[in-house]
Amino acid sequence: MFFHYSHYSAGKLSLGKKNTLSLKIAEIQKKFKAAAGSCPENLPALFYLLSIIHLVYSTTMEQLNTDGTHIEPHQAFSKILSGLTGLENPIQPYFSQPDSVIYNNNCLEILSNLPAASIDMIFADPPYLLSNNGFTCKNGKMATVNKGKWDRSAGLENNLEFHNTWISACRRVLKPEGSLWISGTYHSIYQCGYLIQKNGFHILNDIAWFKPNAAPNLSCRFFTASHETLLWARRNYSAKHTFNYSDMKNGTFPEDKLKKSRTQMRSVWSIPTPGPAEKQYGKHPTQKPLALLNRIVKASTKPGDIILDPFSGTGTSGAAVKNAGSRFYIGIELERQYCEIGRKRLEAAGKPPSA
Ligand SMILES: C[S@@+](CC[C@H](N)C(=O)[O-])C[C@H]1O[C@@H](n2cnc3c(N)ncnc32)[C@H](O)[C@@H]1O
Numbered sequence: 001m002f003f004h005y006s007h008y009s010a011g012k013l014s015l016g017k018k019n020t021l022s023l024k025i026a027e028i029q030k031k032f033k034a035a036a037g038s039c040p041e042n043l044p045a046l047f048y049l050l051s052i053i054h055l056v057y058s059t060t061m062e063q064l065n066t067d068g069t070h071i072e073p074h075q076a077f078s079k080i081l082s083g084l085t086g087l088e089n090p091i092q093p094y095f096s097q098p099d100s101v102i103y104n105n106n107c108l109e110i111l112s113n114l115p116a117a118s119i120d121m122i123f124a125d126p127p128y129l130l131s132n133n134g135f136t137c138k139n140g141k142m143a144t145v146n147k148g149k150w151d152r153s154a155g156l157e158n159n160l161e162f163h164n165t166w167i168s169a170c171r172r173v174l175k176p177e178g179s180l181w182i183s184g185t186y187h188s189i190y191q192c193g194y195l196i197q198k199n200g201f202h203i204l205n206d207i208a209w210f211k212p213n214a215a216p217n218l219s220c221r222f223f224t225a226s227h228e229t230l231l232w233a234r235r236n237y238s239a240k241h242t243f244n245y246s247d248m249k250n251g252t253f254p255e256d257k258l259k260k261s262r263t264q265m266r267s268v269w270s271i272p273t274p275g276p277a278e279k280q281y282g283k284h285p286t287q288k289p290l291a292l293l294n295r296i297v298k299a300s301t302k303p304g305d306i307i308l309d310p311f312s313g314t315g316t317s318g319a320a321v322k323n324a325g326s327r328f329y330i331g332i333e334l335e336r337q338y339c340e341i342g343r344k345r346l347e348a349a350g351k352p353p354s355a
Helices: 016-038 040-062 073-085 107-112 156-173 189-198 245-250 290-300 316-324 336-348
Strands: 095-097 100-103 119-124 135-138 141-144 174-184 202-210 227-234 268-270 306-309 328-332
Touching (some): 073 328, 100 336, 156 189, 189 227, 227 290
Parallel strands (some): 202 268
Antiparallel strands (some): 135 141, 202 227
């Protein structure tokens, strides 16, 4: 029932200088192996050296253009965008700025047309697939849990297939040392947790996002849900992902009553749900707090990185990328009304608040 798109095929690189470099590395590796054979007690040191060479090699390769020249982050970003507008059926952005773009499309269509290994970090807040006519409490009143067509469950097996499709599409576009965040509740997070492991990701953390102002439950027949889970996983077990440890330890997080100053950031984050100021451009039933996304972007990206959100909703991730600065953002959202809120938030982000 889900869409299948042909994978990006224009990404075949002409290897020129890259090939020469990789041959040289292979030669060095061969010599090390021969040396290790004659002198086994030096093995640990030799393997250490080999891993350094591998790291230098992969970092260098990432920064090279197809013709072997260095590629700047903004060039890499515009190359990705022009790849989409240059398709036989061009995909135009809904909104773009020099460092950010929003597509009003199905994320599977965009992901399948992006070059492999082109994205540094993906934050995904997929539909929880829980909108099947249940009830919740809103402002003290009974309200339907239905969030929109996009959130309807298609049954356990179809939901699993949906999550698997977008997760594997994300894996293809992530760089080897890239990482993936997924946000969800028990309706979806266990399926996603299983699938990221099945797709070869390595889980780094499961963050409990505690909502101190969560809505009460009206049935009084079970505990009041007051947290969501965020999975953070690196694409490859052996790759060096970005983690800005001291920014997390020493930064200030005034909204979080659990974070003690100058102590390690732990895996339970206390952050209130978004207040009216964050909803001034329009409402979304599952909008994430900006403080949550600010923290995620600050923790796991560096200047120059390209960050993608396949289910961008109101563009909270985009506003956080703008706040962090010197980074690039690609948001993808199915519903036009949410793209429009995202556009307004991106335009406002970074500007001083109006008097
Ligand atoms: C959980 S919400 C994300 C909310 C967002 N994090 C925010 O802070 O506003 C999921 C969003 O994914 C969108 N969506 C659902 N299926 C999609 C698809 N296949 N491609 C792109 N967007 C999709 C929905 O319209 C919805 O806005």
